[in-house]
Amino acid sequence: MKIGFDNDKYLKMQSERIKERIDYFGGKLYLEFGGKLFDDYHASRVLPGFAPDSKIRMLSQIKEDVEIVVAINAGDIEKNKIRGDLGITYALDVLRLIDAFRGYGLYVGSVVLTRFTGQESAIAFQKKLETLGVNVYRHYVIEGYPNNVPLIISEDGFGKNEYIETKKSLVVVTAPGPGSGKMAVCLSQLYHENMHGVKAGYAKFETFPIWNIPLQHPVNLAYEAATADLKDVNMIDPYHLEAYGKTTVNYNRDVEVFPVLNAMFEKIYGNSPYKSPTDMGVNMAGNCIFDDEAVSHAAKQEIIRRYYNELCQLRKGSGNQEAEAKLELLMNKANLSIEDRPVIAAANQKAEITEQPAAAIELPDGRIVTGRTTSLLGASSAMLLNALKVLGNVDDSVDLISPNVIRPIQHLKVEHFGNSNPHLHINEILIALTISAETNPAAETAMQQLEKLNGCEAHSSVILSSTDETTFKTLGVNLTCEPRYQNKKLFHK
Numbered sequence: 418m419k420i421g422f423d424n425d426k427y428l429k430m431q432s433e434r435i436k437e438r439i440d441y442f443g444g445k446l447y448l449e450f451g452g453k454l455f456d457d458y459h460a461s462r463v464l465p466g467f468a469p470d471s472k473i474r475m476l477s478q479i480k481e482d483v484e485i486v487v488a489i490n491a492g493d494i495e496k497n498k499i500r501g502d503l504g505i506t507y508a509l510d511v512l513r514l515i516d517a518f519r520g521y522g523l524y525v526g527s528v529v530l531t532r533f534t535g536q537e538s539a540i541a542f543q544k545k546l547e548t549l550g551v552n553v554y555r556h557y558v559i560e561g562y563p564n565n566v567p568l569i570i571s572e573d574g575f576g577k578n579e580y581i582e583t584k585k586s587l588v589v590v591t592a593p594g595p596g597s598g599k600m601a602v603c604l605s606q607l608y609h610e611n612m613h614g615v616k617a618g619y620a621k622f623e624t625f626p627i628w629n630i631p632l633q634h635p636v637n638l639a640y641e642a643a644t645a646d647l648k649d650v651n652m653i654d655p656y657h658l659e660a661y662g663k664t665t666v667n668y669n670r671d672v673e674v675f676p677v678l679n680a681m682f683e684k685i686y687g688n689s690p691y692k693s694p695t696d697m698g699v700n701m702a703g704n705c706i707f708d709d710e711a712v713s714h715a716a717k718q719e720i721i722r723r724y725y726n727e728l729c730q731l732r733k734g735s736g737n738q739e740a741e742a743k744l745e746l747l748m749n750k751a752n753l754s755i756e757d758r759p760v761i762a763a764a765n766q767k768a769e770i771t772e773q774p775a776a777a778i779e780l781p782d783g784r785i786v787t788g789r790t791t792s793l794l795g796a797s798s799a800m801l802l803n804a805l806k807v808l809g810n811v812d813d814s815v816d817l818i819s820p821n822v823i824r825p826i827q828h829l830k831v832e833h834f835g836n837s838n839p840h841l842h843i844n845e846i847l848i849a850l851t852i853s854a855e856t857n858p859a860a861e862t863a864m865q866q867l868e869k870l871n872g873c874e875a876h877s878s879v880i881l882s883s884t885d886e887t888t889f890k891t892l893g894v895n896l897t898c899e900p901r902y903q904n905k906k907l908f909h910k
Contacts, residue, residue: 421711422466422702430701432475435622438699439587441690442618445610447603448699450591451623455517456503460624462895463639463716464702465872472622476589477521484585485518485525487511488592488602490532491539500594501726504887508542510593515551526583527552531598534558554579556598556605563674570680575608596647600674604681611685618690619678621671621697626651628665628695629703635716635751637666642723642747645740657693665695718874718895720744720751721758725897729880732900758897760876763787765899768796768878774903776800778875778894780808793823795840797877797885802846804870805863817860818846818853843888870894879903 439446452460455473468474476483490498493507500510515525528546530539533555543553556578559569568574581602588606590599603619610617625640637651654667656675671694678697682689691697706712724744730736748754755761760777763785767775773790776797780786786807788800802817811817826849827839841849847867853860871893880898881889889896 419708419711419714420466421706421708421715422464423705423707424466424468424471427467427701427705428471428475430704431471431699432478434699434701435475435620438618438620442616442620445583445586445588445615445617447588447590447606447617447619449599449603449619449621449623450589451595451599451621452625454514454589454591455521457624459639459643459719460702463636463719464706464712465715467702473518473521473523476523479587480521480523482585482587483523484583484588485523486527486529486581486583486588486590486602487514487525488529488531488590488597488599490597491530491534491536492532493594493597494530494539494542495536497538498594504883504890507593507597508538511546514591514593524585525551526585526588527554527581529554529556529581529598529602531556531601532558552582554581556602562601563677566677566680569677570608570684575605576612578605578609580609580613581606595644595649600671604674604678607681607685616685619697620699621694622699623671624700624702626666626668627703628654628667628698628700630666630706632666633750635713635720638747638751639716639719639723640668642720642744645723645727645743645747646737648739648743654693654695657695660692665693667694671697717751717753717757720747721753721755722895722897724748725900728900729898732880732902758874758876759785760874761897764876764878774877774879776875776877778804778870778873780804780873781869790840793820793827793840794846795838796879797875797881797889798841798843798846800875801843801870802850802863804873805850805866808866808869809859809862811859811862815859817857817863818849819857822849822853842882842884844884847888867892 455470457469461467461469489507489511498507500507511528518525528551530543530553533539546553559574561568590602592599607617607619626637630636632651632653641649641651650669651666652669652672654665654672657663657665675694679689727736727741727744731741760779763777764775767777767787767789771789774796775787775789777785777787778800784807786800786804788796788803790796791799806813826841830836831839850860850864854864873894875894875896877898880902886896
């Protein structure tokens with residue numbers, strides 16, 4: 418809960434650095450935006466104090482000069498890849514992003530299908546976008562990318578990609594998530610702009626890894642944890658070390674592709690403006706950390722959460738054994754164990770005592786509140802109500818919601834909606850609490866505590882329903898679950 422990042426300083430330094438880079442190239446700049454533009458919850462979790470919408474607020478100040486290009490990997494469309502923090506597919510997130518950008522008054526020029534190989538679902542998605550009036554372009558797989566520079570920078574390489582027609586001087590290339598091919602889109606556009614007689618520059622705005630903090634810093638390890646399924650590896654930038662004699666941190670994909678970028682700039686300008694992948698970046702986040710202990714603690718919690726999430730995905734049948742092994746390695750690198758997340762032991766101990774599912778939450782002041790399964794409430798709902806009581810100084814013996822309110826809802830769910838589990842989901846409990854607040858002062862007091870749950874850590878002794886997981890995310894509660902179900906059924910909603 419302790420703040421360790423100066424967001425106002427970040428906004429100021431970041432905008433100044435981007436303007437410097439635009440002025441350096443003049444005319445036209447392709448700016449690759451890594452991470453999330455307006456809902457970077459990973460950054461806000463590992464850098465407490467970072468506002469999730471910092472980047473979009475900065476761009477909104479110069480929106481007259483900004484054009485957005487959204488890249489999505491056609492393979493991610495084909496396999497219905499899910500954005501973990503929102504629970505929606507990358508394809509759906511593209512639509513959400515376009516609406517959100519337009520809501521900020523930003524111009525969305527087009528969507529690019531990267532690594533396109535004729536996937537039927539990608540073709541269907543393109544038709545859907547074009548029906549909605551969105552321009553769509555296709556970029557193809559290039560054999561030997563990124564090492565075969567002569568082929569890549571030729572008519573049979575980037576030349577095969579469709580040229581994205583852009584209108585603004587600052588073209589921001591973003592995506593629903595990592596691995597979408599943003600850099601390749603930028604490089605391809607530099608090639609095509611040159612063929613069209615346009616001199617364009619490139620810069621990279623990637624929040625992680627942070628280049629000017631140690632390689633094994635928990636914040637940088639948390640980035641590796643977040644991209645474990647992509648096999649990203651943080652590494653010392655060898656080009657920067659050779660050019661300047663200074664140690665900086667980058668990651669493998671940028672280091673691998675740097676010779677390609679260098680070759681392109683040399684072909685366009687006669688020489689390259691960059692001597693290293695680090696030079697390409699404009700990230701000022703490392704300069705805005707003022708409490709290293711606070712951000713380190715937050716990052717370590719993120720690593721443990723990512724580890725547990727992968728364990729649950731494996732239990733659900735959608736995980737990745739290699740990703741789980743890497744996350745376990747990162748836990749060891751950061752010298753972490755599950756004991757470093759107190760809510761895990763609290764929830765599991767409660768479950769062992771009651772022989773029923775249980776849950777625990779750590780409040781802003783460090784107190785841990787648990788919840789057990791009863792005939793009226795599931796463990797997570799009980800935990801949530803207990804936490805609100807503690808935060809509002811409501812006596813534990815007081816019923817926030819009368820059993821006479823809960824039982825009719827249970828009857829409706831079981832007898833009329835066909836649910837086998839009578840327990841209410843967390844969102845249903847909150848609706849019932851809202852109704853009770855009209856006549857129950859204690860319930861009203863509890864409702865006023867909801868915002869204090871934002872940033873709290875919680876753990877469940879069993880995998881929760883997607884509905885409950887989504888509600889916890891909406892409340893800002895950082896949830897982990899044991900990788901097991903409440904029952905031994907094969908089908909779980």
